[in-house]
Amino acid sequence: MTTRSGDILGKPEWCFNRSVYKSAGYSEEDLERPIIGIANSWNDLVPGHTNLRQVAEHVRKGIHMAGGTVAEFGVIAACDGTAQGHAGMHFILPSRDLIANDIEVMVEAHRLDGIVLLGSCDKIVPGMLIAAARLRIPAILLPGGPMLGGVEFDGRKSDLTTLSEGLGMLKSGRIDAATYGDLEESCGPTCGSCAFYGTANTMCCMAEAMGMSLPGAALVPGVYNDRFRLGEATGQAIVALVKQQVTADRIINFSALENAIRVLMATGGSTNAVLHLSAIAAELGISGAQMMEAYDRLSASTPQVAKVNPASKYDMEDFYKAGGVPRVMQAILPLLHRDCLTVSGASVEENLAGYRYKYPANPEVINTMERPFGNQKGLAILRGNLAPQTAVTKPAAIDPAMHVFSGTARVFDSEEAAEAAILDGRIQAGDVVVIRYEGPKGGPGMREMYKAMKYIYGMGLAKKTALITDGRFSGTNNGCFVGHISPEAADGGPLAAVRDGDRISIDIPQGLLQLHVSDEEIAARLAEWQRPPPRFTRGYLGIYSRLASSAADGAVLRAPE
Template identity: 40%
Template sequence: MSDERQQDPRRRYSSPVVDGVGKSASRAMLRAVGFTDSDFTKPQVGIASTWSQVTPCNSHIDGLAEEARDGADDAGGKGVIFNTITISDGIANGTEGMKYSLVSREVIADSIETVAGCEGFDGLVAIGGCDKNMPGCMMGLARLDRPSVFVYGGTILPGKGHTDIVSVFEAMGAHSRGDLDLIELKQIEETAIPGPGSCGGMYTANTMASAIEALGMSLPGSSAQNAVSQAKRDDCRAAGAAVLELLEHDIKPSDIMTREAFENAITVVIALGGSTNAVLHLVAMANTIGVPLSIEEFTRIGKRVPVVADLRPSGHYMMSELVEIGGIQPLMKTLLDAGLLHGDCLTVTGRTLAENLAGVAPYPEGQKIIAPLDAPHKAESHLRILYGNLAPEGAVAKITGKEGTRFTGSARVFGSEEEAQARINDGTVVAGDVIVIRYEGPKGGPGMREMLTPTSAIMGRGLGSEVALITDGRFSGGSHGFVVGHITPEAFDGGPIALVQDGDKITIDAEADTIDVHISDEELMRRRAAWRQPEPRYTRGVLSKYAKTVSSASTGAVTDMPDRA
């Protein structure tokens, strides 16, 4: 392999077997894993599988990877399955282990780049099913820039009584308040997760699946299929075949993941009432493919795109119910017809978005999940980018309007999620408080933990409209209430959130898009002069490496910024 190829993982080239580099050794190795003579002349399609038993989101993906491999084989290629890691946010939330969650996105991107770059796959299918492995897969595909298709593993079905994973977290809060006995809590725990698939509301997994389909990197319909279904198996098989078509026409992620395509993804996320994590991940994905995309784009686009979906966590319905009425394709057709999507964007079908949507039928009459554009649940975006003396580089709020649009309260400051959780549970946190959880940012945590456990405890204790929570960490797609995350600069870098003291008045205004602490500039300067950066919490291992290389949340919290050493 030439030096040029080694230096540029994006360069498209045939595998070492086809190139003749190490030909005999390569053939010998591959015969042992099932290659025959005829396979050595076929394009190799790497199938990146995120299968794992650590989470139901990914427990079925081994079978889906086999479908994708068979689809590539049937289309004249040679599919080769390889694995990458995944972690479970739902299991790790509220623990020290959650610090590895966002880190895993970078590890996944690194591992897909590493395997495909080494093995020389001509094209790729990546199958993801949970919050971080999906953008991680996309970032790996973007780095390599070889003909590729992303496949979503699919959504879970509702649990007994229309429950899901967030029902369990909120039941824990209700139990701590005394409103739910232990038997009732156990019944919810035993029945809320009925089988494989990603968390059932418009949480981060379903948000990112929808965004990736709108981006053009998944086949039409991929984001809205049940995990255990013939439709999902067919989707995987079709994705394997689609890579061969992309290879034939030399269509790469950089041809699809354009500025306009990212605007389409943002538009769909807003219309669906999607997760705050979409801001972090879409900015990171754009950064990786080389498309300038700032968090400000969510404000600009959000002024003209309404929230029309009545989906959990703030709404009533689950993704499986949206699947039943047609998924997101009819919504995208409606948005396109209203001039809110760029129809000329290329997709992995080899056709434009408008061409893909041309024959899509509208939602059935009488459905209540997706409102008309002229009668939305919220006229502007629920994702608000806030600035002020607490967040001079920006923060991300998820304000549906149900919790109000303005909150002023007294700061109750905690140096970690665990501290805050203990004080919520014991009743220390009361109505009128603004909970401040700091030193949980990308560097300070490290890892930018989700605050699903404290936000669920707040909701479970009936304080959802009476307490706000702000943090330099982030939130689960299942979080709701008056919450603001991604505050930058983060506390570990000496951001103003590090200087807040108990009792300071804080105002969050989601109409003016501001977040401020009511103290003078002089007092902030005095506190800043007295502040000292804490020692890193980790000095060896992956968390230490991550803290040393990660960028700000406002740039996607990536670890391979071009200007970094």
């Protein structure tokens, strides 16, 4: 079998390279086998990654069993949760591109034959998938699995984000300090990606839906022993893909991305998936406009067959036990590209036909197309004079009574300013909170307005106000929100022209985001507008703010024209 690694390990011309490997402890026999990389984002800082050292041991076992040689290396992984609400969040989305580049460098510099991608959280999983699409070698993604839910609070199992909702309750006198302290101790009881259907778990589900993970791999909880068995199976599967020369670009294609979009809509996943799937597509030469058309088209014809926290009281463990991604895909099978190849070596349809569920079905979590939780769009693309390119919202997480909302603009030029106003009680029913200069360039890094929405919920305003931004949201946010507004304010988009007191309308059924100001007045305001100075001029964020593209194109890095 011809391998990439074999091209640089042949005798006698490449004996220097062989000696380098042997200096690291490899044997003669090791160098005769396919060399399989494990890109492991294990660290002590992120609960979604603290089990990956153990998971990797089982992946290594599977690779050895199947006749491969392991080459494991580390990948950075920053925690969205820890970074929320301060300058650290500027680095989170930009870390996605560092991860992709890092993996590309290691794979190409060492001519690895295949790669197992170990990661669980928000920007790590899409960064790894971007690398897989770019490298076009055999690749499999294996998540570490979600954490279990915490103590019951406010009518459902708690999770880490419950603390942000609880802070609003504490500030408004709805709970006391002792209750809040107890919640801190008990809302995150295990390792794993957060227990709600946020961006982390959404992107793990997207990887499985597009065929880049083994069936069922997305949602087995991180503390379940099945996670280790999946590690071993993944190790064996990657060697089989290398031997058969099934590269990632044969699996990740437009049809596979459409399958992922279908699952995204059917489950009401995170709005961030729009950004990340578009970035993956960009590696394949698929434009942002083509992807936006797909989101629009597929969302209109995909019923919501799963309902999970934050859209219901059921968390990731419940979602897994109800059947997870396989049962969702089985439910919407007539809408899928069933012949798409997957990393198991079988097609989507073949995987589903042979899948064994370990727990009984739960129609309160996953139902059928005939009895969906709703026929409204799981995610929706909005356009209008405030979003000439696009904006993104999540009807599945918005009370139907708020799908059409008009209010008075309260404008803030940073996340911190808006959060202070909310906690100070300066936001009232009927307001539309506008947070701008938080896009890919302006932020830079397109921070999540996670805390702002949680504070609005905690203050009892979730069904009385709206929030719009050129930044992002967490997959756990609910309430009336619109993000990814493009062009962003820092690029001179219409969001930069909004003033306090303006009237703004959100109409999800009609797909509209409208500023009730004449085109002439918007043009006059923008003519007077001056681009604010960049918040960062040095280091990686200084580079990122100059190179990041529009959110409508996935916020990918592009060389200046």
